[in-house]
Amino acid sequence: MSTIKRLPDSEFNVLKIIWHLPNPVTSAQIIEQLGEDNHWKPQTLLTVLARLTEKGFLESTRKGRERHYTALISEEEYLAVETSDFLNRYKGNSLGNLAKTLFAQQQLSEQDIADIRSLLNQK
Structure with a gap:
């Protein structure tokens, strides 16, 4: 494919x-x-x-x-494409813009914030 x-x-x-x-x-x-x-x-x-x-x-x-x-395609492969497509269509391909939107609308729980912090620390 x-x-x-x-x-x-x-x-x-x-x-x-x-x-x-x-x-x-x-x-x-x-x-x-x-x-x-x-x-x-x-x-x-x-x-x-x-x-x-x-x-x-x-x-x-x-x-x-x-x-x-x-x-023939894994869930991870498909979701990576979906996520990239979503970012491109709605947030100008900017993860930062997506995060700002989520924070502004208070959609993140304390656990979400801890998970994001952990991911950032790994990078």
């Missing part, structure tokens, strides 16, 4: 489940993790899985009557 593109929420939610299950996974395992509250129909899930496969996020192999899906 040359360039990682941002995924729609439905595709991201399915991929997130796949990342947190031992790979490869089946659509039945994914439906089970989605739970009844999400009201996913099997055909809808198969369409989303096909899209993720076409986009290069998943590998699909047939074993008997079922398809098995394996993630």
